[in-house]
Amino acid sequence: MPKENSSEVVQPFLMGCGTKEPKITQLCLAAVQRLMTHEVVSEAAAGNIINMLWQLMENGLEELKLLQTVLVLLTTNTVVHDEILSKAIVLCFRLHFTKDNITNNTAAATVRQVVTVVFERMVAEDECFKGIVEQPTPVQGNTNRRSVSTLRPSAKDAYMLFQDLCQLVNADAPYWLVGMTEMTRTFGLELLESVLNDFPGVFLQHQEFSFLLKERVCPLVIKLFSPNIKFRQGSSSAASPAPVEKPYFPICMRLLRVVSVLIKHFYSLLVTECEIFLSLLVKFLDGEKPQWLRAVAVESVHRLCVQPHLLRSFCQSYDMKQHSTKVFRDIVNALGSFIQSLFIVPNTGNPAATNAPGGPGAGGQGGSLITQAAFEYRGTWIPLMTVSVQGSAKATYLEMLDKVEPPSIPEGYAMSVAFSALLDLVRGITSMIERELAKEEEEVAVHIGTNVYFLSTLLLTAVSLLEAHLVWEEMVSACWCGLLAALSLLLDASTDETATESILKAELTMASLCGRLGLVTPRDAFITAICKASLPPHYALTVLSSNATNLNNKAYSIQGQTVQIISPSSESHQQVVAVGQPLTVQPQGTVVLTAKNIQCMRTLLNLAHCHGAVLGTSWQLVLATLQHLVWILGLKPGVGGALKPGRAVEGPSTVLTTAVMTDLPFISNILSRLFESSQYLDDVSLHHLINALCSLSLEAMEMAYGTNKEPSLFAVAKLLETGLVNMDRIEILWRPLVGHLLEVCQHPNARMREWGAEAVTALIKAGLAYKHNPPLAQNQRLQLLLLNPLKELSNVLHADIRQKQLESVLQILQSQGDSLGPGWPLVLGVIGAIRNDQGESLIRTAFQCLQLVVTDFLPTMPCMCLQIVVDVAGSFGLQNQELNISLTSIGLLWNISDYFFQRGEAITQDLEREEAALQKQAREKGEPLNRPFHPAPPFDCLWLCLYAKLGQLCVDPRPAVRKSAGQTMFSTIAAHGTLLQQSTWHIVVWKVLFHLLDCVRKSSTTADKEKIESGGGNILIHHSRDTAEKQWAETWVLTLAGVARIFNTRRYLLQQLGDFFKAWEVLLDHIQSAALSKNNEVSLAALKSFQEILQIGTPVKDSAMPTEALALAVMGVPPVLIDPLSASGPGRHLLRSDSMLERLTRYNGAELQAPPQGEESALEDAALWWSAWNTWYRTGTDSTRPPSGGTGTDRPFFVPSQPFLTALVQIVPALYQHIETGFSMEDLRKLGVILHGAVSIPISSDASPFILPSYTEAVLTSLQEAVLTALDVLQKAICVGPESLQVMYPAIFEQLLLFVEFSCKPPQYGKLETKHVANAKYNQIQLFTPAEWVALNYVPFAERSLEVVVDQYHKTACHKAVINEKVLQNIIKTLRMPLGLKYACPSESTWKLAVSSLLKVLSIGLPVARQHASSGMFETMWPELANAFEDFLFTKSTPPDNVSIQEFQKNEAIDVEVVQLISTEILPFANFIPKDFVGQIMTMLNKGSIHSQSSSFTEAEIDVRMREEFSKVCFETLLQFSFSNKVSTPQEGYISRMALSVLLKRSQDVLRRYVDDERLSGRCPLPRQQVTEIIFVLKAISTLMDSLKKTQPENVDGTTWAQVIALYPTLVECITCSSSEVSSALKEALGPFKDFMQPPVSRVQNGES
DSSP: OOGHHHHHHHHHHHOOOOOOTTHHHHHHHHHHHHHHHHHHHHHHHHHHHHHHHHHHTTTTOOOHHHHHHHHHHHHHSSSSOOHHHHHHHHHHHHHHSSSSSSHHHHHHHHHHHHHHHHHHHHHHHHHHHHTTTOOOOOOOOOOOOTTTTSSSSSHHHHHHHHHHHHHHHTTTSSSSSTTTTOHHHHHHHHHHHHHHOOOOHHHHHHHHHHHHIIIIHHHHHHHOOOOOOOOOOOOOOOOOOSSSOOOOOOHHHHHHHHHHHHHHTTTOOOOHHHHHHHHHHHHHHSSOOOOHHHHHHHHHHHHTTHHHHHHHHIIIIIIIISSOOOHHHHHHHHHHHHHHHHSSTTTOOOHOOOSSTTTTGHHHHHGGGSSSOOETTTTTTOOOOOOOOOTOOOSSGGGGGOOOOOOOOOTHHHHHHHHHHHHHHHHHHHHHHHHHHHHHHHHHHHHHHOOOOHHHHHHHHHHHHHHHHHHHHHHHHHHHHHHHHHHHHHHHHBBOOOOOOHHHHHHHHHHHHHHHHHHHHHHHHHHHHHHHHHHHHOOHHHHHHHHHHHHTOOOEEEEEEEEOOOOOOOOOOEEEEEEEOOSSOOSSSOOEHHHHHHHHHHHHHHHHHHHGTTTGGGHHHHHHHHHHHHHHHTTEEEEGEEEEEEEOOOOSSEEEHHHHHHHHOOOHHHHHHHHHGGGGGGHHHHHHHHHHHHHHHHHHHHHHHHEEEEEOOOOHHHHHHHHTTTTHHHHHHHHHHHHHHEEEEEEEESSHHHHHHHHHHHHHHHHSSOOOSSSSGGGHHHHHHHHHHHHHHHHHHHHHHHHHHHHHHHHHHHGGGGGGGGGGGHHHHHHHHHHHHOOHHHHHHHHHHHHHIIIGGGSOOOHHHHHHHHHHHHHHOOOSSSSHHHHHHHHHHHHHHHHHHTTTHHHHHHHHHHHHHHHHHHHHHHHOOTTTTTSHHHHHHHHHHHHHHHHHHHTTSSSHHHHHHHHHHHHHHHHHHGGGOOOHHHIIIIIIHHHHHHHHHHHHHSSOOOOBBBSSSTOBBOOGGGGGHHHHHHHHHHHHHHHHHHHHTTTHHHTTTHHHHHHHHHHHHHHHHHHHOOOHHHHHHHHHHHHHTOOOOOOOOOOSOOHHHHHHHHTTTTOOOOGGGGSSSSSSOOOOOOOOOHHHHHHHGGGGSSOOOOOHHHHHHHHHHHHHHEEEEEEEEHHHOOOOSOOTSSSSSOOOOOOHHHHHHHHHHHHHOOOOGOOOHHHHHHHHHHHHHHHHEETTTTTTTHHOTTTTTTOOOHHHHHHHHHHHHHHHHHHHSSSHHTTTTTHHHHHHHHHTTTSOOOOOTOOOOOBBOOOOOOOOOOOOSSSSSSSOOOOHHHHHHHHHHHHHHHHHOHHHHHHTTHHHHHHHHHHHHHHHGGSSSSSSSHHHHHHHHHHHHHHHHHHHHHHTGTTTTTTTHHHHHHHHHHHHTTTSSOOTTTTHHHHHHHHHHHHHHHHHHHHIIIIIGGSOOOOHHHHHHHHHHHHHOOOOOOSSSOHHHHHHHTTHHHHHHHHHHHHHHHHOOOOHHHHHHHHHHHHHHHHHHHHHOOOHHHHHHHHHHTTTTOHHHHHHHHHHHHHHHHHHHHHHHHHHHGGHHHHHHHHHHHHHHHHHHGGGGHHHHHHHHHHHHGGGGGGGGGOOOOOOOBBBB
């Protein structure tokens, strides 16, 4: 339906309404509403509808329905404008003022909604036209209210409506809303406020509306405010002649709301007007105004305080303009005065104070009631309420739109709002400024980073930044006094922890902000406030009072308002948490800290920690306060300067409550973190901090003079902490820091001094340890700067400081020794400043330093210092205070020599360079060069100095020193002699070494044999060293070893000296006589020396292979397993870092190049080695010859010890290397005799526990290992040697097989009675038997020999000599013994190893035997082998009763393996094997396949003990060879037939026997083993049938088939059996017989069937 016709449709309904019949009217209104919702009402129709509604209204009908209809009409479409719209709005207003309450409220709501709709339409209209550029409106001369012609329809309506609202509030007639009868000002103000608040855009975008705002709204507001301004609370007495209009709460409150909106949204338009409003607001806070007015005003101020950007605008627009009101400052100060005025109660007395709980009137018992948060100051008690969430101004009284009478304001409400406003103000301003500062820093950083800095942008940025900074500074300057006054007062009055926290946070953020903006006075003022609040009241602290005087008692006069800064009062009701000693001289003895003090302290810490960079000079305030607090709380410094709770030393002890005790660790932690964070400060701030600390420390030192009272170490500790965290820029603070600390080190107070030293040394150590950039190595100036204070400390006379100094030298060496460089003379000077008379502990510490220098740092120091080091070390060796230090210093001399050796070339160059410089100086002065051992080169002189020191110590009367020096001397000469010139060497050998050997031998022979009871003091002496003779014998051993070693390591060098052969013979002779001496120690040592000169590796207990042995391995000498006892031999190991390997790699000098390969030298070399072989042979023969005759007591004899024999045998491999070319069969025989003899020698029973391994571990003794090794070396040599050598193989096998027999038949040693302990099986080891000699356990040795035999045979089986000498037969023959004994062997492992060895040997040997079958070499072997099999598989020995079933099964598996070998390695090759041997094997298999059963088993064990598996394998082997797919030779066919017929016959027997037994047994079940056997046979038959089927028919002869078919009846008879297992096996066996079931074949006729 088109809209135009809507008037006609609507008409009937309007007429219906005209009847004024209630029911009809209702129906019609409903219908009209329905039409409207479908948007089918035209403008004309709408006009008619409104007119009809007007009539109804005038008749007072259906008022609620009318309102509803108007609302629907206006919200569903936009056709209603101008007069019709105004009529509709007036209609709603009229209904608002009826008698009926419900109607009034509904109408009020409708009016609000309609007003909103009108403005929303305007906004929507603006949206539509947003894109279209409008013609600029022609500005009219007279801007009266009619200038609306330029507005669009909806805008015009809105304009008219707003204008009339202003008219109505002003009690003037409306222009547009014609027909209004009455209106209230409160309602009008509410409507104005909602429009201004909801549609600020309208007023800001349209000039016409802005004009209304300026010309109509503001004057209206100012006019309506006037009664509030003039009113004074006290003045309107009844007597006053001119009555002043009283302020009216509903209007006043609504006006303030409007003002809030105006300021919030339209500040930019209404700068001047806002100035007036703000000034009014400030006035309303006056004390003379009514309470409710002040409350509402405070709420309004709070609303401003949460808008920091607005506050900044105030500051820019007013405070920063000349001749303008300082609005922002006034607001803050007014808030401050307001808060103060609440505390300063007029004299009339404050009733609140008396009846408030816990107020002064409540007395003592009331104190416990104060749980509510409150402020209390000089008797005035004001409770604190929660008025709004932080950062939002939620008002209470500004929202009371329904109240007509002013409400009563609860006590404390105004205070609470003012408090919130204050905090929000601080929070807002600081966060805004800080945000902008951060942003600005970021932008600058970005600009700098991208280098986009054109001059223009640079200038622009600079200008805008400057402006911003000026505004911020102005804001802070304007508000800080007022804020500080109010906050200090509140802090003092606060009794609530949370409130206190908020106040402190505000002061802290302000202090930090002032610091960042560089406003020093306000910064210090805020910090002072926090500091004062941290300390007890009236605490005498000069820094604070001097600083506060400028602020205190100084009233800031601000435009007539006085703001008094209040000094903290002491009578606050605070919980006491700590009582402590004051650090200052107080009139009273102790001071009291409250919880609030501690809380303030935490804030102070927080301030210093987070905002240290902006503190500048106020560090002094902060640190002084902290020092006093730390002292009162009794915190003492610990490691690194951190403070920990400690006990007070004297005076009444500090009393701390648990509350504060739990806080202490936190406080001490923050204190440390505070100084840690100093690393983030810039250099200037850091200097402020250091200066503050130094001046604090000076004060503390002053106070500590002349008293033994505990000093305050706060400043020293914190200087240390600050230095430690700022190592990266230590140079800028080192001088002031260390200069001050060195003064502290000289302080008479021990505790103070101790901490000074601690701080200095800790800083030096940290400074050296720190990774500076550039590193210290490249910054010598800094390094010397850091080390210098160490030297300074030597000037301090106090011993405790010297001890500290040395300890730190030690620590510096430990951590930074390798980077001291030019600092070395300084450090060595400190170490060398210690002498004998200085007491043992200092000597000890100094010596530790020296040790460290020598062990770790020789390479890093300049060479000129080495001489100093040798001197210092030598003097420590000769001192007589402390033997241990003497001995250790000899060790140091060794280390020094080692170092000289390693760095020889470098040192030589350095020294020569230095020498040249010195000579030049000497020449210039005309003096001779003054240096010890001058003509020799400087490096040799260094060595000679060293030998001179050692020479003095070698003849020391103290055996320990003598021994140590001797060892060191030899090792040094041996290891490092390569560096000496050749001429020097000649002197060393003849004048030093042989001379020393002579002296020692002489002293040994003449030494006193008297027993020495004790070694001085209470040291017990071991019996092996309890006479001077024994002590000298030790020295002899040592000397011999040393000389031998030198001959070993310097062989080539010595050979070039010319008389080497002579020396060699002398040495060998000496070694032989020593080895045959009857002293175990000397003889063993002689052999060690022998090993030494033959270049065998030195014994070492480590698993790691010594480098020396490694070198020998490189040269082809095998590593020798050396008897561990040698380690307990006399003397310490002479294993030194100098090894052949090192020399091989380090020196390519003449020493290691073999002499030129001329005949002569080669001969000479050979002569040396053969001379050594003869010595060895003589020694060996003499020492291993068994004693002849009886063992009567009349002839005591000497049995060589195991270590001796081991060493003897160990010489063989190395020696053999050199004589192998001439080694003959005869020599091998000689060797064999000695080896056999050595192994047979028993052990004396008192040594046996150390050598005999326990029987749980089968280990070889070292001697046995050595014997095998020797043979191994020979075998390897033969292996790679020429043909002539290889005939020795069988001899080696023979020797080894002899050893194998030891497992069952141990050897004899002469006629000596020995106790055999080899019976490992029963573990009956009685070591301490009456027999004096114990034979060894030869089982492991024999077994290892056997392994070697197998291994060697593996390698040499095909060898001609091995085949000719029948080695395989000998092996089998030897193995028959353990195989036959089987369970009767002494050790169970023996026969098991024998079997596995047999299997391995056969697997290698049988192919060889087959290959050589024709040659007849192996004829005699076969019977031997058959016997071995027979003996083993059907052994006569029974297994012991205690063998477990698992064991038995394992043993059976071994038997099975043997049978498998027969089936794989022997039977398939029957044609190469003697016939009777095969026959024997078949018999054996047959015998095996019949269950061999022993009667001794219980029923349960039988099935296992029957060797069922074994039988089965035998049977299967028979089966396997019973037929074969291809019969290649008659021989094979014969095996098959023989095996098959045996098999079938056996099956028939077993089945028959079973059937008979089954019958006889009746119901009794048959024995388990018989059932097993029958099942086994049945399975075998089915297997056999399968095999026959697969076989070619022509390979199976007729008799076989006959035998097979003959089984069938017997099988059928078994069907009756009762066993289910048998039945199932039977089923499988009968199955295959179906293939025999064929119809009988008919006769063949004419070739056709």
